[in-house]
Amino acid sequence: MSAVGNAxxxxxxxxxxxIVNVNPIRYLVNWSKLYSLWPVHLTTACCSVEFGAAxxxxxxxxxxxxxxxFGSLRQCDLIIIEGTVTKKMAKRVKKIYSQMPSPRYVxxxxxxxxxxxxxxxxxxxxKGVDKILPVDVYVPGCPPRPEALAHxxxxxxDKIRKGRVNxxxxx
Amino acid sequence: xxxxxxxxxxxxxxxxxxxMKITLQGDIILNAEPDPGFVHRSVEKIAETRExxxxxxxxxxxxxxxxxxxxLAYAMGIEELLGIEVPPRAQYIRVIMCELSxxxxxxxxxxxxxxxxxxxxxxxxxxxxxxxxxxETAEKIAGAxxxxxxxxxxxxxxDLPDGIKEHTMKTLDYFQGRLKEYDAIFFSNPxxxxxxxxxGVLSRSEAIRLGVTGPTLRGSGVRxxxxxxxxxxxxxxxxxxxxxYSEGDSYSRSLVRFREMKISSxxxxxxxxxxxxxxxxxxxxxxxxxxxxxxxxxxARGELACYLISDGTRKPYRLKMSTPSFRNLPGFSxxxxxxxxxxxxxxxxxxxxxxxxxx
Numbered sequence: 001m002s003a004v005g006n007a008x009x010x011x012x013x014x015x016x017x018x019i020v021n022v023n024p025i026r027y028l029v030n031w032s033k034l035y036s037l038w039p040v041h042l043t044t045a046c047c048s049v050e051f052g053a054a055x056x057x058x059x060x061x062x063x064x065x066x067x068x069x070f071g072s073l074r075q076c077d078l079i080i081i082e083g084t085v086t087k088k089m090a091k092r093v094k095k096i097y098s099q100m101p102s103p104r105y106v107x108x109x110x111x112x113x114x115x116x117x118x119x120x121x122x123x124x125x126x127k128g129v130d131k132i133l134p135v136d137v138y139v140p141g142c143p144p145r146p147e148a149l150a151h152x153x154x155x156x157x158d159k160i161r162k163g164r165v166n167x168x169x170x171x
Numbered sequence: 172x173x174x175x176x177x178x179x180x181x182x183x184x185x186x187x188x189x190x191m192k193i194t195l196q197g198d199i200i201l202n203a204e205p206d207p208g209f210v211h212r213s214v215e216k217i218a219e220t221r222e223x224x225x226x227x228x229x230x231x232x233x234x235x236x237x238x239x240x241x242x243l244a245y246a247m248g249i250e251e252l253l254g255i256e257v258p259p260r261a262q263y264i265r266v267i268m269c270e271l272s273x274x275x276x277x278x279x280x281x282x283x284x285x286x287x288x289x290x291x292x293x294x295x296x297x298x299x300x301x302x303x304x305x306x307e308t309a310e311k312i313a314g315a316x317x318x319x320x321x322x323x324x325x326x327x328x329x330d331l332p333d334g335i336k337e338h339t340m341k342t343l344d345y346f347q348g349r350l351k352e353y354d355a356i357f358f359s360n361p362x363x364x365x366x367x368x369x370x371g372v373l374s375r376s377e378a379i380r381l382g383v384t385g386p387t388l389r390g391s392g393v394r395x396x397x398x399x400x401x402x403x404x405x406x407x408x409x410x411x412x413x414x415x416y417s418e419g420d421s422y423s424r425s426l427v428r429f430r431e432m433k434i435s436s437x438x439x440x441x442x443x444x445x446x447x448x449x450x451x452x453x454x455x456x457x458x459x460x461x462x463x464x465x466x467x468x469x470x471a472r473g474e475l476a477c478y479l480i481s482d483g484t485r486k487p488y489r490l491k492m493s494t495p496s497f498r499n500l501p502g503f504s505x506x507x508x509x510x511x512x513x514x515x516x517x518x519x520x521x522x523x524x525x526x527x528x529x530x
Binding site: 040041042043044045046048049050052053055056057058059073084086088089092096118119121122123124125142143145 | 181182183187188208209210211212213214216217220228229232235236279282294295298299301302303306316317318526
């Protein structure tokens, strides 16, 4: 693209950012993000059993606007860290997070994702996923019940509505 | 024709915490190399730093879909070292919990297999029935949904609650009807048969050579089951059969698990009918005498062995677990020479659980 074109796109972007920050429009934008949270299908450890149960008929967090997780990574805006993150997995978690478009949200599920949990003195784990990613909602439990995960989704939606999430810009 | 290399996972709808490196030529898989180790949490090393009872919740995290069998192998080892006799009531309750775990694990597998071959109904039914029928029964008995540290050295933690027999019988009656519906909609489904029959054939001699275990072994015509070969708990007093199919393809491995769910229900019924009165736990000492012990059980995925060395203190000197998923890992060589679309049924028919492999 030519230099003139670049300048035009830059101006357009700053204009859009200004418009989005106007109060009623910002409310509308935040509201539109609420009910279209698409989680990445990334299972890091054993909390995936309860995550699977939460997506299925009895608990069904889909009715809260968390769509089924078959989208591509480029369409996802929510990453649920299900349990322990080992050193080998941490590289992949960071890579996957960096591939997601902004705005993106993180839920840390289970004691291991919060602080290491039962495996606190292991040599191969990251003690708390907040050391590598900005976490929005923590869900305690080992493993948390599916209801707890549903509550976490509601808390995250509340945070988005009020505009209090960790905003990290995509590259 | 030039070949193509790509990796499946760890971020992939079907892979879980696991990666496969696949070399493809056209539509044929030339080489499929598993890459485990994404969830190595050093369970065996941590176990050396904790007391014997504290290790029960730790080791059950390695297989959260089938927790009872893992803790049972560990508890049996300690009981042998301590030289204590577990009361018969505890033995029967252990059988009930192990079989409930087996059904839970198989339903989880069935649901995921359903979505792998594009059958969403089976996915929803499998998970729904698992939660509403089996997990709830286990929760009523043990007090937690999946991670109940119920089986401990010396017996079980609590006695059975009141009215659990009637509840379980009612649940199993309903579950029998559901199994018939599974058969009608899924296992007799011509599309499912076409996707799995003759796919990923593992011959009898090859199965023995690779050392696979559990339903993968029984799907290849080998009658190998620890519940019959070296009976533990109360299995020698109960009457049940071992399903064996000789075709060795993905369909026969699936049928083994499907029939095991039916047989597990009948084992639970018998255990409730013959449930003896008495204690559910005996007192154990915290210090375990010196010695080495080897104990094994039949978990949902196959033979699970536990090797324990004690040096006479409150903590184990060494704990080594040999898990069925690790032993089924060579089975991924079945993918060589098959089509790419056959990869999901072969992967799922081995019922691979990465946490159990990496520990």
